[in-house]
Each structure stands twice: as C-alpha cells, then as structure tokens.
Amino acid sequence: MKYDYSDIKYYNDLDFRRFLPELVQEPLMYRIVKYYHPAYDDNQAREFLQQFTSVDDFQKGFIIHLMEKIIHDSVTDLTYDGVENIDPSKKYLFITNHRNIVMDVSTLNYVLYKEQKEKFQSTAIAIGNNLLKIPWVMHLARMNKSFLVERDLIPQQLLLSSKRLSQYIRDIITSKSDSIWLANREGRTKDGNDFSQAGLIKMLNMSGESTFADNFSELHIIPVAISYEKDPCDLMKINELAAIENGIKYVKSPMEDFNSMIAGLTGSKGRMHYQFGKELSRDVLLKINEHSPVNQKVRNLCNYLDKFIFANYRLYESNYIAADILNNESCFSHLYKKEQYVEFIIDMEEKLKSTEGDDAQNRIIYLKMMANPVKNYYSVVDSDYKFNF
Structure with missing residues (x-):
C-alpha cells in the first residue's frame, strides 16, 4: 500500500526554505541563537537564521554547535563506546532507552558528528506529536529531521497510523535515505526501569513482508544504552509517579512537555555515557x-534489547547509594565514598522540598528511580543477587 506521509514526514530542503520565515519571526528562537551567540542582538539573531538554505546546512552550521555548548554547560563528562560498530556508509535504526525528550537523540547525533566529521549525516527522529503542539516548535523539530508519531488515537485510527509509521520507517532505512533514532518505549522512563515495549516491535513488524528475522x-537495528548521572526532570517525574501511585489521574499542565524539553536540555546531568551495540x-x-x-518472537526481541540496555547502562555512585539505602545495607559501599553518600542525602532532601505530597512516599520514589538501574543490571549479570525493592 502506498501511503501519504506529508503530515508526519520530516522536512526536506524545500520544506525547510518554506517554513524558515515562520521560525525567523519567533522571538524565542532569537533567545536560542543568543544562547550560542551571547553578543548578538535580535536583528543579528534574525540574520543568522536567515543565512541557512538547507536542513544539512542548518544542522551543521547551528544545531550541532548549539548542542556542543549545551553539553559543555550541562554535562560534567560525556563518554561513549562502541562507535566502531557503526559504518558511516550504512543506515541504521538506533533503538535506545529513553530518559530525556530531546537530549537522548541530540547527544547521539553529536557523538556521531564528533566521530564521523565530514561523513556525518544526522539521524531522523521519531517524536510524539503531543510534544509539538506549539507551531514554531513543530517546525523546528521537523527542520531537524523529526517525524511525527501520532498519539491519543482511537483503536481503529491507531492501527492505520501504526501501519503507516511502520512503512515510513522501513522506507527510510531500506532506501538508504537516513538512519533513524527510536526510543524503546512510548514516553520517557520515569522510574528508572528501561523496559522495551512490545507495541514498538509489533509496529515495526507491520510493514515487513517476509519472515520475522528478515x-x-x-532495519539494521543497533541497540544503544544511554546513562545519566543526574536527571534534570526528576522532580516532575516524582510528582507524576506519586499521583499514579495514589490512584490520581495525572493531568499535565499546558506547557509541561515544553518545559520538560527545556529543563532536559539545560539542566545539570552530571556524567553521561552512550554504549553502542x-x-x-x-x-x-x-x-x-x-x-x-x-x-513470543516480539517478547524475545524486547528481552534482547532490555538485556543489552541493562547490562550496558553505566552505573554511577548515586545509583549504588540509592540501592544500599533501599536495601538497608552497605554491600555497594566499596563503590562510593562516605562524602558522596552524605552529599547524595543532602541533595535528595533538598530536592524533596520542592515536591508535592508526602515526603516519605516521594523519597522512596526518588530512591527507586536511582536504584532500579542497579537492580536491572544485576538481573542480567548476576541473577542470584537479591534486592528488597
């Protein structure tokens, strides 16, 4: 079946030139430009944006360097391994755990840019249309190779939308147009459990015309494990998880997703690590x-992705400290210093002052967010290890 992708596709160069004037009129875009060029006034920011004529030009002349500054300002140390597994001449489907709306894939592209330089071609990005309700944000995303995943559909619409999305992804990869980044689940992981969703694998299989393996x-899938020492959106996640635990329907504020994107980009993330499989x-x-x-094939593939992500998630001192606190023991104490333990407690209690509801409940939620990656790691590398949470 031949589909019309016009309402979900990422922009080509013709689209870019068509919608750039709308972006140039947005004052918040000037603020973004001035973050990268602090000395610019609004007129200079406008002129800077107007110079770009293609998607590739825009990304290499602005977005990559913007990300470089964001990483410099918000990441203590960015490390990565496994990039030798990537052939710049091939197109891949990168499937990663999902912690941060924009940062996950933006940093992945930055890593590929650092390694591939003149051979670099950015990945296309799958993003929920619920995150792009502000018109200029939607244009900016699609100018950066984001294609839309339709959310909040009735079952019949969802089936048709999933089939179209599946075919679009397959068309991009098999035509060797671009690599693609895809999160292993709908929505960010909020509780530290990076489990892959079966619905994702089922969607990808919808467009296949051969055996499951073929x-x-x-699609040339490469799994990637993304690790963050700190989560700049942890307070928002705690409030949402607490509401769900208490049986309260969590309703996002109109600007919550946008604010999460900004906080996720600019907030402190400590150390970050990307492990390419x-x-x-x-x-x-x-x-x-x-x-x-x-x-069962779908479940097996999910389990394969999960095992890779769990085993290759880089654990930091804060993860081990949280696991020890929840286990009420000190079996990981050789992996962190006493001063780090004290600093973790002080930082946690300070964060909890800004959360809503019961402090004791929120404390457990926060500790589990930090400790679950430890539990999941040991479920793969040492299943005899027992946890009390």
Whole structure:
C-alpha cells in the first residue's frame, strides 16, 4: 500500500526554505541563537537564521554547535563506546532507552558528528506529536529531521497510523535515505526501569513482508544504552509517579512537555555515557526468535534489547547509594565514598522540598528511580543477587 506521509514526514530542503520565515519571526528562537551567540542582538539573531538554505546546512552550521555548548554547560563528562560498530556508509535504526525528550537523540547525533566529521549525516527522529503542539516548535523539530508519531488515537485510527509509521520507517532505512533514532518505549522512563515495549516491535513488524528475522534484519537495528548521572526532570517525574501511585489521574499542565524539553536540555546531568551495540544480524535474530510464535518472537526481541540496555547502562555512585539505602545495607559501599553518600542525602532532601505530597512516599520514589538501574543490571549479570525493592 502506498501511503501519504506529508503530515508526519520530516522536512526536506524545500520544506525547510518554506517554513524558515515562520521560525525567523519567533522571538524565542532569537533567545536560542543568543544562547550560542551571547553578543548578538535580535536583528543579528534574525540574520543568522536567515543565512541557512538547507536542513544539512542548518544542522551543521547551528544545531550541532548549539548542542556542543549545551553539553559543555550541562554535562560534567560525556563518554561513549562502541562507535566502531557503526559504518558511516550504512543506515541504521538506533533503538535506545529513553530518559530525556530531546537530549537522548541530540547527544547521539553529536557523538556521531564528533566521530564521523565530514561523513556525518544526522539521524531522523521519531517524536510524539503531543510534544509539538506549539507551531514554531513543530517546525523546528521537523527542520531537524523529526517525524511525527501520532498519539491519543482511537483503536481503529491507531492501527492505520501504526501501519503507516511502520512503512515510513522501513522506507527510510531500506532506501538508504537516513538512519533513524527510536526510543524503546512510548514516553520517557520515569522510574528508572528501561523496559522495551512490545507495541514498538509489533509496529515495526507491520510493514515487513517476509519472515520475522528478515523483517528486522533489513532495519539494521543497533541497540544503544544511554546513562545519566543526574536527571534534570526528576522532580516532575516524582510528582507524576506519586499521583499514579495514589490512584490520581495525572493531568499535565499546558506547557509541561515544553518545559520538560527545556529543563532536559539545560539542566545539570552530571556524567553521561552512550554504549553502542552491534547491529542485530539475521543470524542473531534467528537465534533469539527461532521456533517461537509471533508474540513470543516480539517478547524475545524486547528481552534482547532490555538485556543489552541493562547490562550496558553505566552505573554511577548515586545509583549504588540509592540501592544500599533501599536495601538497608552497605554491600555497594566499596563503590562510593562516605562524602558522596552524605552529599547524595543532602541533595535528595533538598530536592524533596520542592515536591508535592508526602515526603516519605516521594523519597522512596526518588530512591527507586536511582536504584532500579542497579537492580536491572544485576538481573542480567548476576541473577542470584537479591534486592528488597
């Protein structure tokens, strides 16, 4: 079936030139430019934006350097491994855990840019249309190769939308147009459990016309584990998780997603690490999925992605401290210093002053957010290890 992608596709150069004038009229865009060029006034910011004529020009002349400054200002140390698994001449589907609306993929692109330089071509980005309700933000996202994932649809609409999205992703990869970044779940992980959602794998399989292994091998999937020492959106996540625990329907404020995007970009993240895996070859896919019904194949692939992410999530001192507190023991104390433990407690209690509701409940939620990656890591590397949470 041939689909019309016009309302979800990322912008090409013609679209870019068509919508740039709208972006140039947005005062908040001047603030973004002036973050990168502090000496600019509004007129200079406008002229700076008007110089770009293509998506590639815009990304390499502005967005990559903007990200470089954001990383410099908000990340203590950015490390990465496994980039040797990436062939710049091939197109991949990068599937990662999802912690930060914009930072996850923006930093991935920055890492690829640092490694590939003149061979660099940015990835296309899957993003929920619920995050792009502000027109200029939507244009900016699509100018940066973001394509839209439709949310809040009735079941019949959801099925048709998923089939179209699946075909769009497959068309991009198989035509060797671009690589794609895709989160392993709908919405960010809020509780520290980076489990992949079966619905994602089912959606990707909808456009396949061959066996399960062949359908996924032609997508050239590379799993990526993303680790953050600190979460700049942790307070918002605590409030949401507490409401859910208490059986209260959590309703986002009109600007909450936008504010989360800004906080996620500019807030302190401490150390960050990207671990790139190897491409899931047809042989690997056959091995993890042979002799299984389709639903089990989907679950097996999710488990494969989860095991990679859990085992390669870089654990920091704060993760081990939180696990020890919840376990009411000190088995990880050799992995952190006493001063770091004290600093963690002080920082946590200061954060809790800004949360809503019961402090004791919020404290447990925060500790689990930090400790669950430890629990998940040991579920893969040492399943005999017992946790009390």
